[in-house]
Amino acid sequence: MVIVGGGIGGLFAANALIAHGLQVSVYEQAPNLGEVGAGVFLTPNSVRQLQRVGLGPAVEKRGARVGTESRYFRHDGTPIAPVQVTDSSGWNATFGMHRADLVEMLAVTLPGEVVHTGHRCSGFEQTGDVARVSFANGAIVEGDIVIAADGIHSELQRFVTPPSRPVFHGSVAYRGVLAHRRIPHWPTDSWLMWLGKGKHFLTFPLRGGELINYVGFVPADQEMKESWSAPGDPDVLRAEFAGWDPRIGSLLSQVEATFRWALYDREPLPTWTQGRLTLLGDAAHPMLPHLGQGANQSIEDGMALATILAHANRNTSPAALLAYERLRRERVAQVQRGARENGLRYDSANSDLGVRDAEITAHAAFRRRLYDHDVVPEAKAAATALI
Numbered sequence: 544m545v546i547v548g549g550g551i552g553g554l555f556a557a558n559a560l561i562a563h564g565l566q567v568s569v570y571e572q573a574p575n576l577g578e579v580g581a582g583v584f585l586t587p588n589s590v591r592q593l594q595r596v597g598l599g600p601a602v603e604k605r606g607a608r609v610g611t612e613s614r615y616f617r618h619d620g621t622p623i624a625p626v627q628v629t630d631s632s633g634w635n636a637t638f639g640m641h642r643a644d645l646v647e648m649l650a651v652t653l654p655g656e657v658v659h660t661g662h663r664c665s666g667f668e669q670t671g672d673v674a675r676v677s678f679a680n681g682a683i684v685e686g687d688i689v690i691a692a693d694g695i696h697s698e699l700q701r702f703v704t705p706p707s708r709p710v711f712h713g714s715v716a717y718r719g720v721l722a723h724r725r726i727p728h729w730p731t732d733s734w735l736m737w738l739g740k741g742k743h744f745l746t747f748p749l750r751g752g753e754l755i756n757y758v759g760f761v762p763a764d765q766e767m768k769e770s771w772s773a774p775g776d777p778d779v780l781r782a783e784f785a786g787w788d789p790r791i792g793s794l795l796s797q798v799e800a801t802f803r804w805a806l807y808d809r810e811p812l813p814t815w816t817q818g819r820l821t822l823l824g825d826a827a828h829p830m831l832p833h834l835g836q837g838a839n840q841s842i843e844d845g846m847a848l849a850t851i852l853a854h855a856n857r858n859t860s861p862a863a864l865l866a867y868e869r870l871r872r873e874r875v876a877q878v879q880r881g882a883r884e885n886g887l888r889y890d891s892a893n894s895d896l897g898v899r900d901a902e903i904t905a906h907a908a909f910r911r912r913l914y915d916h917d918v919v920p921e922a923k924a925a926a927t928a929l930i
């Protein structure tokens with residue numbers, strides 16, 4: 544099996560497929576894995592799957608658990624409500640993790656010959672029972688199936704369906720990471736979010752609390768490239784949150800460099816699969832970040848796919864890919880819609896702040912349902928139906 548893209552979705556899928564006894568190769572365009580990025584958020588629905596491939600202890604060691612002191616605040620620091628950090632059983636498996644740490648954690652467990660860096664996919668074709676991927680460096684590889692985990696600007700998506708048009712969301716996120724020693728008063732065990740008109744500000748800890756990840760979401764009327772590495776101006780960021788809770792000002796006074804990331808929204812794709820090619824992670828379902836589910840949903844995808852493919856052979860693989868798509872599409876569309884709605888709440892689109900605060904409080908029930916989800920039992924049922 545061939546996976547294109549060695550990000551979070553591709554590397555987790557490789558771990559899950561190998562855990563199910565399948566053979567896999569991963570092809571990543573970058574010369575090295577995972578050097579770029581800031582914090583990602585892991586929630587119980589994906590940590591459950593990381594545990595299944597033996598990565599539970601590594602998440603505990605390399606992430607930073609966020610606890611019950613996590614809070615939503617009004618922009619001036621008035622508390623609104625606690626943040627839901629557990630599933631319904633009370634299990635707290637909610638972690639902040641540096642993307643580079645997560646990528647490395649997913650890569651080190653793979654056998655040495657699995658990941659091939661420096662391979663930028665540029666073409667795809669399938670004939671009979673063979674799927675073929677070509678790369679800009681001239682290499683061509685074949686497999687019984689190809690999993691496109693090549694992210695938000697997926698090259699392979701066009702071989703499945705016409706791309707869904709990215710719609711500028713009218714906001715940008717300034718994001719970065721500060722060493723905790725620069726802001727020693729900052730809590731190392733809490734996810735904290737401040738909500739104001741058209742803007743919100745978020746922090747959570749990474750790497751056992753050594754680092755604090757911050758993101759400031761602000762309106763923007765000018766479209767810009769959807770990039771994880773475009774530089775932003777720290778003074779502009781400070782000005783955006785001037786007059787908010789003084790704690791934000793004290794954190795931002797320490798920021799020397801920041802990244803600017805334009806937010807785009809997309810409608811769910813009509814299909815993810817074409818014969819022996821299927822999409823996974825952001826290539827299948829890019830979403831706004833307002834539920835922190837991009838990485839988590841890509842991990843759920845990988846476990847669902849591996850569970851189903853473990854019951855397939857070369858002949859039945861295309862049917863298995865369709866079963867994976869059927870299983871995942873409605874769940875992920877719900878999360879995509881939920882992220883869109885939550886963004887409106889976070890940016891206080893409702894001018895009645897009492898209503899906004901009540902919605903934020905009630906939102907805990909949605910998060911509990913999201914976190915309770917275990918993709919494996921339903922994937923097993925879908926696999927059994929194939930046999």
Ligand code: FAD
Pocket residue numbers: 547548549550551552553570571572573579580581582583584642662663664665692693694695696697698771823824825826837838839841
């Ligand atoms: P990704 O994790 O984006 O992985 C896609 C991978 O495919 C990348 O490694 C990319 O280099 C590779 N790729 C793309 N095109 C090709 C090609 N043609 N051939 C071969 N390989 C290709 N999320 C956050 O919440 N916070 C962050 O700070 C953050 N930083 C990020 C930094 C970068 C550089 C990237 C690529 C993504 C970042 N994300 C971040 C997004 C987050 O990782 C994803 O939304 C989520 O994890 C879904 O994972 P994915 O595997 O689908 O996509």
